[in-house]
Amino acid sequence: MKYCEKCGRKVDTDADICPYCGAPLHEMQDGELSEEELLMLLGLL
Numbered sequence: 001m002k003y004c005e006k007c008g009r010k011v012d013t014d015a016d017i018c019p020y021c022g023a024p025l026h027e028m029q030d031g032e033l034s035e036e037e038l039l040m041l042l043g044l045l
């Protein structure tokens with residue numbers, strides 16, 4: 001389950017828009033590197 005950022009209601013995880021208010025739902029990006037991971041990558045160069 002995730003929550004609509006606009007109205008705060010629980011919405012289906014697979015939903016692209018909120019069924020209550022119609023706001024577009026943004027997927028959380030897990031692919032973003034943390035600062036620690038960036039430093040590790042730079043150390044490899």
Ligand SMILES: [Zn+2]
Pocket residue numbers: 004005006007008009018019020021022023
């Ligand atoms: Zn909503």
